[in-house]
Amino acid sequence: MSAAPARSAVAHPTRRCSPIDWFPVPAPAECSARTERSVTWTVSAYRRSGGAEIHEYTSHRLASPGLVREHMRLAGERPWVSRLVLTEHVREVARRGIGEQDLPVRGELTRRVPVSAGGRLVAHFYEIEGLENAGPLSADDVRFHLHWLRAVSPGTAWPLDGTGPGGRAIALWEVTVVDRARPSSEDALPHTPHDP
Numbered sequence: 001m002s003a004a005p006a007r008s009a010v011a012h013p014t015r016r017c018s019p020i021d022w023f024p025v026p027a028p029a030e031c032s033a034r035t036e037r038s039v040t041w042t043v044s045a046y047r048r049s050g051g052a053e054i055h056e057y058t059s060h061r062l063a064s065p066g067l068v069r070e071h072m073r074l075a076g077e078r079p080w081v082s083r084l085v086l087t088e089h090v091r092e093v094a095r096r097g098i099g100e101q102d103l104p105v106r107g108e109l110t111r112r113v114p115v116s117a118g119g120r121l122v123a124h125f126y127e128i129e130g131l132e133n134a135g136p137l138s139a140d141d142v143r144f145h146l147h148w149l150r151a152v153s154p155g156t157a158w159p160l161d162g163t164g165p166g167g168r169a170i171a172l173w174e175v176t177v178v179d180r181a182r183p184s185s186e187d188a189l190p191h192t193p194h195d196p
Contacts (some may be wrong), residue, residue, distance in 0.1 A: 005079050022097035032097030037090065041068045041184065044085040045075050061089060065189040072186055088184040092119075095127075095173045100146060101137045103172075107137060130170040142172065 040061035047056050062068045068086065075084055103126070104111060115121050125136035128145055137145070149170075 001169055033095065035092055036096045037092050038063075040089045040090065040091075041065075041189075042087045043068065043071045043075060044087065045078070045081050046083040046085070047080045048082045056081070065192055069186060069190055086184045086186065088182055088188075090180045090182075092178045092180075094176045094178070098126075098172050098174050100142075101186065102170065102174070103142060106140060106143065116177055118182065119178045119180045122179050123175070124177050127173045127174060128170060136175070 042059050042061060045056045045059040046053050059071055062071060072084055075081055095115050113121055113124055126139060126142045127137065128134055128142060
């Protein structure tokens with residue numbers, strides 16, 4: 001039977017949890033951009049009261065065409081409903097990889113994000129990929145975090161298009177969220193395998 005190795009009498013320093021937990025991520029490509037698109041629908045019911053038509057209710061956002069059809073069918077069975085209106089809601093979340101030099105100058109407004117007709121800009125912010133739990137950041141917040149990262153690792157360059165100490169990568173993203181709403185019809189709904 002062998003003896004257990006002797007433990008050192010010297011206590012190892014306790015590593016404090018850092019607000020930044022790094023994990024390796026690929027550097028964004030030179031023209032790195034992607035857009036995620038989601039579609040939901042709402043159903044609004046109207047009723048007649050005297051000579052006027054009154055908005056009775058609008059459903060919550062429905063993500064399934066099948067649920068929309070079911071909601072339209074059930075609402076249409078109510079005798080007081082005079083009209084149903086179906087609205088399609090589209091949300092586009094665009095992420096574009098940028099460098100630190102692409103941030104707006106301190107104190108100036110962020111760049112004007114072009115929004116096509118019918119769209120409404122609902123959010124414009126920045127993210128540092130590799131920075132845990134940071135959430136949406138302003139350009140000044142990004143500068144603060146990058147300054148802090150450089151301060152905790154003096155003499156180390158933190159390129160936004162490459163890797164930092166220990167092969168840990170960081171990437172900077174500009175994120176824009178645009179919402180669009182337009183009238184629709186049941187016939188325009190996409191068909192799914194579960195449709196009757």
